[in-house]
Amino acid sequence: MNPLAAVRTAVAFEKARAAGRAALVGYLPAGFPTVDGATTAIRTMIDAGADIVEVGFPYSDPVMDGPVIQRATEAALAGGIHLADLMRTVEAVSTAGAPVLVMTYWNPVERYGVARFARDLANAGGAGLITPDLIPDEADEWLAASDDHELDRVFLVAPSSGQQRMAMTAQACRGFVYAASVMGVTGARATVSDAAPVLVEQVRSLCDQPVAVGLGVTNGEQAAQVAAYADGVIVGSALVRCLLDAPDLSSGLTALGALSRDLAAGVAAR
Amino acid sequence: MSAQGDWEHRLGHFGRYGGRFVPEALIAALDQLDEAYRKASGDPAFTEEFGRLLREYANCPSPLYLAERLSARAGARILLKREDLNHTGAHKVRNVLGQALLTKRMGKPRIIAETGAGQHGVASATAAALFDLECVVYMGEEDTRRQALNVTRMELLGARVISVTTGSRTLKDAINEALRDWVTNVDTTHYLLGTAAGPHPFPTMVRQFVSGIGVEARQQCLAAIGGLPDAVCACVGGGSNAIGAFHAFIPDPGVRLFGFEAGGEGVETGRHAASITGGAVGVLHGARTYLLQDADGQTIESHSISAGLDYPAVGPEHALLNDQGRAAYEPVTDAEAMEAFGLLCRTEGIIPAIESSHAVAGALRIVPRLAEELGREPTIVICLSGRGDKDVDTAGRYFGMLS
Numbered sequence A: 001m002n003p004l005a006a007v008r009t010a011v012a013f014e015k016a017r018a019a020g021r022a023a024l025v026g027y028l029p030a031g032f033p034t035v036d037g038a039t040t041a042i043r044t045m046i047d048a049g050a051d052i053v054e055v056g057f058p059y060s061d062p063v064m065d066g067p068v069i070q071r072a073t074e075a076a077l078a079g080g081i082h083l084a085d086l087m088r089t090v091e092a093v094s095t096a097g098a099p100v101l102v103m104t105y106w107n108p109v110e111r112y113g114v115a116r117f118a119r120d121l122a123n124a125g126g127a128g129l130i131t132p133d134l135i136p137d138e139a140d141e142w143l144a145a146s147d148d149h150e151l152d153r154v155f156l157v158a159p160s161s162g163q164q165r166m167a168m169t170a171q172a173c174r175g176f177v178y179a180a181s182v183m184g185v186t187g188a189r190a191t192v193s194d195a196a197p198v199l200v201e202q203v204r205s206l207c208d209q210p211v212a213v214g215l216g217v218t219n220g221e222q223a224a225q226v227a228a229y230a231d232g233v234i235v236g237s238a239l240v241r242c243l244l245d246a247p248d249l250s251s252g253l254t255a256l257g258a259l260s261r262d263l264a265a266g267v268a269a270r
Numbered sequence B: 001m002s003a004q005g006d007w008e009h010r011l012g013h014f015g016r017y018g019g020r021f022v023p024e025a026l027i028a029a030l031d032q033l034d035e036a037y038r039k040a041s042g043d044p045a046f047t048e049e050f051g052r053l054l055r056e057y058a059n060c061p062s063p064l065y066l067a068e069r070l071s072a073r074a075g076a077r078i079l080l081k082r083e084d085l086n087h088t089g090a091h092k093v094r095n096v097l098g099q100a101l102l103t104k105r106m107g108k109p110r111i112i113a114e115t116g117a118g119q120h121g122v123a124s125a126t127a128a129a130l131f132d133l134e135c136v137v138y139m140g141e142e143d144t145r146r147q148a149l150n151v152t153r154m155e156l157l158g159a160r161v162i163s164v165t166t167g168s169r170t171l172k173d174a175i176n177e178a179l180r181d182w183v184t185n186v187d188t189t190h191y192l193l194g195t196a197a198g199p200h201p202f203p204t205m206v207r208q209f210v211s212g213i214g215v216e217a218r219q220q221c222l223a224a225i226g227g228l229p230d231a232v233c234a235c236v237g238g239g240s241n242a243i244g245a246f247h248a249f250i251p252d253p254g255v256r257l258f259g260f261e262a263g264g265e266g267v268e269t270g271r272h273a274a275s276i277t278g279g280a281v282g283v284l285h286g287a288r289t290y291l292l293q294d295a296d297g298q299t300i301e302s303h304s305i306s307a308g309l310d311y312p313a314v315g316p317e318h319a320l321l322n323d324q325g326r327a328a329y330e331p332v333t334d335a336e337a338m339e340a341f342g343l344l345c346r347t348e349g350i351i352p353a354i355e356s357s358h359a360v361a362g363a364l365r366i367v368p369r370l371a372e373e374l375g376r377e378p379t380i381v382i383c384l385s386g387r388g389d390k391d392v393d394t395a396g397r398y399f400g401m402l403s
């Protein structure tokens, strides 16, 4: 079904757990600064210690994203990124040693065709899909397609979710459960949320899947704090910022590598 | 309630349309809103208070006016539902008063709103002043220029207007910004969405709050002419005035329903806002519906001379009414709308909103068709959704009176 995928998501979490650490989950958008530049950046992140990657598909109306990711994805859209480029990016990084999940708003998937998207993602070696604006209640077609193609499917839970929804959502997930610990959009934050440990505990009591915490982590120290209670630490904006702030790609990659190593040390230092 | 109605109420779907395509972090707030709305709609105290505000504050019911000179020009009996005479100048005030009352009931001290033309922003700022709520209005930078007068009106009313500089800098981006604010401040904040779109319960709830348009028009029509009209016409942006005008007439098989979308420079040019005529089914701003999108599912920027119709999607109930054939949707170009705008000014002494002018233009277009079908002069109700004070600058430039 999925011949190119070197490592599955569950295996990556298992490996981290066996090593006594949390998994580092790094996000970068496809197409930024260019399609090839993003591919190199994702490989750099994996080489520097990311256990799992989320490849974002830039979207015209990213309501969950803060200013940093918006700037990068707007630039990628202006550069003419298409779904074919996303599939190409996934294919190019799928054998780099980390499972590759696509993170996308729902409309591009629906437009492409849910079954077709699942098939092409699996063929490209993708491990699955993270869907920030698709709740399991609306996901029948994706639940079926992800089963057909043995893809992981990651839904989000929030501090406001309540016991019943949290259980339903966690049960619909495969791969891991994404705990969006801060009520708000993506973006680096000075302090890590207090709600996160409670949220992780709640989800753990409802399922036996790994729980990864997202939204806000900027450095190794914060990563270590989150790694103390979560199975995975998700980092997005801080990594994207390395590429945004750099005068050119090579210095961006240097900064990205350094931050990834710092974060990887953080998740191991819990 | 019918089985269909039950199903819609529980799941918030209109056939395959509608639903909730939003971040999980908003689901609790949508559930809370749905519960507050359902409790309120069954509570006579709420209904009474809402009714009193509409009557004494908003100047509703708005008159149904037989436009004789326009009728003579059109070859039809034309009745204008005068939502332009409502307080703040458009149908939007009905929805805003309903949601502001709910905000109070939910105990939230802050509302946020998006606005295109500024009409919904002004109505929201008005209700915020009346109910002592903090109010932030998101408005695309492009629209703050097109509708500068309304920005000042909102500020006079005590609201803070935030100019949105992301994306296409119009209504859709203002909605994105409002959603980002909401997800961050959901405990204290109600998102007072301005049209019958978005995630459940907004399409159902907003329709309910504006449905007085059609309920009143139906009664007024029966009283005035002893029968129902042959057609009801409305412009369609997000779809609130249209669903409000249509809803009471849906069970009347003899009443045709026409929604007129903004055809901009012409649907064939790609520069338009006709989501049903020129779009495809997808998901935007929380609901499955028709929208303007490219092959990758990216939203295509809409274009219309009218800021209030300049939106690339449409409320989900219209998507269903279209598929069922119960309502017909057609595009009206900028040029057609402006011609109707000028005509209404000079035949009736009414300066309409450019949004509403699309409904007038569409109604004039369908007269010959209806007359032939019926074998007589048709009777048409047009929802005149708003007044044109805000559009004087745009119209003055369009007609070369201002430069």
Ligand SMILES: Cc1ncc(COP(=O)(O)O)c(C=O)c1O
Binding pocket: B090, B091, B116, B117, B118, B119, B120, B194, B195, B196, B235, B236, B237, B238, B239, B240, B241, B242, B307, B308, B309, B353, B355, B356, B385, B386, B387
């Ligand atoms: C006067 C008027 N009519 C119509 C509209 C379009 O909105 P809707 O389709 O929700 O009625 C607007 C929106 O701003 C408006 O101001």
